[in-house]
Amino acid sequence: RSSWLLLAPLLTPPVPVITAPPCSLCPEGAHRFQWIRNLVPEFGISSSHVKVLSSPAEFYELLKVQIKTAKQRVVMASLYLGTGLLEQELVDCLEETLEKSLQAKGSSNLKVSILLDYTRGSRGRKNSRTMLIPLLQRFPEQVRVSLFHTPNLRGLLRLLIPERFNETIGLQHIKVYLFDDNVILSGANLSDLYFTNRQDRYVLLQDSPEIADFFTELVDAIGDVSLQLQRDDTVQMMEGMVHPYQGDKVAYCEIANRRVMEVINSARTRQELLHAKTFHSSQQGSSLLSQQGSRASGGLKTEPDTWIYPLIQMKPFGIQIDEMVTETLLTEAERDARIYLSTGYFNLTQAYMDLILGTRAEYRILLASPEVNGFFGAKGVAGAIPAAYVYIEHQFYSEVCYLHQQERVQLQEYSRAGWTFHAKGLWLYLAGSDLPCLTLIGSPNFGYRSVHRDLEAQVAIVTENKALQQQLHQEQEQLYLCSGVVSSSTFEQPNRYVKLWVKLVTPLIKNFF
Numbered sequence: 312r313s314s315w316l317l318l319a320p321l322l323t324p325p326v327p328v329i330t331a332p333p334c335s336l337c338p339e340g341a342h343r344f345q346w347i348r349n350l351v352p353e354f355g356i357s358s359s360h361v362k363v364l365s366s367p368a369e370f371y372e373l374l375k376v377q378i379k380t381a382k383q384r385v386v387m388a389s390l391y392l393g394t395g396l397l398e399q400e401l402v403d404c405l406e407e408t409l410e411k412s413l414q415a416k417g418s419s420n421l422k423v424s425i426l427l428d429y430t431r432g433s434r435g436r437k438n439s440r441t442m443l444i445p446l447l448q449r450f451p452e453q454v455r456v457s458l459f460h461t462p463n464l465r466g467l468l469r470l471l472i473p474e475r476f477n478e479t480i481g482l483q484h485i486k487v488y489l490f491d492d493n494v495i496l497s498g499a500n501l502s503d504l505y506f507t508n509r510q511d512r513y514v515l516l517q518d519s520p521e522i523a524d525f526f527t528e529l530v531d532a533i534g535d536v537s538l539q540l541q542r543d544d545t546v547q548m549m550e551g552m553v554h555p556y557q558g559d560k561v562a563y564c565e566i567a568n569r570r571v572m573e574v575i576n577s578a579r580t581r582q583e584l585l586h587a588k589t590f591h592s593s594q595q596g597s598s599l600l601s602q603q604g605s606r607a608s609g610g611l612k613t614e615p616d617t618w619i620y621p622l623i624q625m626k627p628f629g630i631q632i633d634e635m636v637t638e639t640l641l642t643e644a645e646r647d648a649r650i651y652l653s654t655g656y657f658n659l660t661q662a663y664m665d666l667i668l669g670t671r672a673e674y675r676i677l678l679a680s681p682e683v684n685g686f687f688g689a690k691g692v693a694g695a696i697p698a699a700y701v702y703i704e705h706q707f708y709s710e711v712c713y714l715h716q717q718e719r720v721q722l723q724e725y726s727r728a729g730w731t732f733h734a735k736g737l738w739l740y741l742a743g744s745d746l747p748c749l750t751l752i753g754s755p756n757f758g759y760r761s762v763h764r765d766l767e768a769q770v771a772i773v774t775e776n777k778a779l780q781q782q783l784h785q786e787q788e789q790l791y792l793c794s795g796v797v798s799s800s801t802f803e804q805p806n807r808y809v810k811l812w813v814k815l816v817t818p819l820i821k822n823f824f
Contacts (some may be wrong), residue, residue: 325698327568344749344773347620350632353586354522355615358776365514369508371397371497373515377490378404381421382412384523387486388426388530392439393502402442402499409450426530428483429458429538429546429625448542457534458710459483459544459766462563462627465556475693479805479823484754484765489527492520496752496770498655498735501726509685510725510793511733512786514651514752514772521585522619525578526768529623532570533766536563545752568628575623575632619775624755624767627721633755633769634762638662640739644672647742651787653677655685657704657734658758658821663709670789672824673719677794678704679732680724681806687731695810699817702809705802712799722797725790736769738787746780747787757823 332803347353364370378385378401385405392398405423412421425443432439446454461481469477488495501510516522535556538546548554553563624633641663650672657678659667669672679700681687686696704722713721725732735756737748753769755761774780801807 335652336366347636347676347771351575351620351803352582354619356519356617357613357615358774358779359616360517360519361617361779362515363782365789367506367509370513375404376495378408380489381419382492386489386527386530388487389501390428390482390484392432392442394437394442395503397506398501409453421637424455424530426457426534429479432458441543444544445760456538456540457537459533460555462555464561469556475748481764485768486754487526489523492523492596493517494523498733498754509731509733510728512736512752525621528574532574534572542548549744564628571628584759588599592630594677604629614774617779620771622769622771626763633767634699641666641670641767643740644670645672648672649740651675651738652755654735654756655679656756657700660759660762663757675721675723677723677725677791680726683725683732685731695813698809698813701807702814708797723791724797725794727793734790738783747783748780750783
């Protein structure tokens with residue numbers, strides 16, 4: 312039976328329906344994943360434009376360099392902007408670049424658009440908003456700051472839930488940083504920890520105008536349905552836009568769905584036309600060259616060897632593309648294929664767990680040990696969250712053992728003194744291959760929140776280029792080198808003791824973290 316039947320409940324009207332199972336389309340190598348373009352735009356690029364970064368420091372330095380050299384646009388989407396010295400240096404870089412742009416032309420061509428989450432960005436007296444207001448005051452025509460507020464936090468709930476806890480209802484969780492035609496995809500936020508000792512993943516796509524245009528339009532679309540930060544630290548909606556928590560919820564979500572799907576579908580149509588035009592030109596070129604008996608390529612563009620597919624997940628708006636693609640990748644993974652799956656917060660959805668336990672591929676799942684969990688040592692109730700993750704991990708491991716799947720499904724815990732762990736994504740190795748031909752990188756954690764509550768985006772990078780495959784393989788190896796394999800003795804260690812109240816409460820609250 313086709314695995315696509317499993318996805319039937321997920322299909323929503325705005326999402327195009329795939330009409331054929333993936334493996335029947337292009338069964339060889341990297342091309343077997345071209346079915347994804349039935350859902351989202353496909354961007355074909357040269358692998359030489361892709362660079363995999365490995366450290367927070369490298370990520371931070373790249374952000375500063377890219378801001379300083381930007382001429383046309385800076386677009387940054389993140390959960391929040393921190394309030395420390397490193398974050399202030401980023402804001403100073405933006406101010407300096409905007410100032411130079413103004414002086415050079417008299418009127419600046421440079422536009423800066425920043426998208427953050429409202430609740431996380433408003434936390435505390437000094438927050439993301441107060442960090443950015445000076446830019447808004449100094450460059451009102453060039454700078455836009457949008458604060459997304461989930462439509463699910465409204466009414467009495469909004470009044471009663473205190474700060475920090477209100478973030479459990481839903482967030483803007485997308486992380487994308489683009490500068491002119493260069494795009495950085497990551498799971499990292501704009502905060503000092505992510506610039507120093509919080510391990511994440513980062514991929515730079517250089518000179519990729521179509522991809523940069525897509526993510527600019529996506530951030531603009533979400534920005535249009537978000538609260539706009541004003542120079543006096545107030546917020547207001549764009550004229551004529553339904554309010555996310557004061558207006559009609561159904562009407563707001565329908566408008567948001569329409570705006571985001573317009574971006575996805577128009578980009579998909581553009582890329583299909585471009586692909587058809589390129590294919591037609593290359594066919595004509597081949598014919599002409601064969602007639603001339605020449606091997607010279609003339610002005611023909613080099614064939615892409617790498618394909619980028621943006622995967623969007625916004626369940627509050629009825630958009631479930633990332634979920635569909637991820638479930639299908641897990642479903643279709645063949646026997647002897649290997650999937651390396653990483654998450655900073657191990658709290659997989661039931662659907663993902665069932666697919667991992669019920670399919671044929673080998674799995675190596677990387678997760679945070681309690682000491683490198685971002686909540687380790689937190690005050691109050693949040694301090695118990697690492698123990699809750701231990702409990703969830705133990706339950707999953709027990710299920711693996713019960714099904715005698717320990718050889719096929721292996722858990723590995725990341726551990727590194729003085730560091731925390733936030734890397735998420737997936738590397739897919741086809742049967743018989745020592746190198747991955749596909750990776751997923753972006754904001755989703757594969758948990759309930761990522762699928763149901765938050766706004767998420769990642770990209771599938773598919774490549775047949777050995778050098779890029781090697782880069783991705785080294786990235787995976789470097790992360791997994793800092794890990795140890797989980798066994799039954801892991802949960803007998805004193806630091807894995809889970810209090811009874813945590814065990815009782817975890818099933819009730821696991822969908823909120």
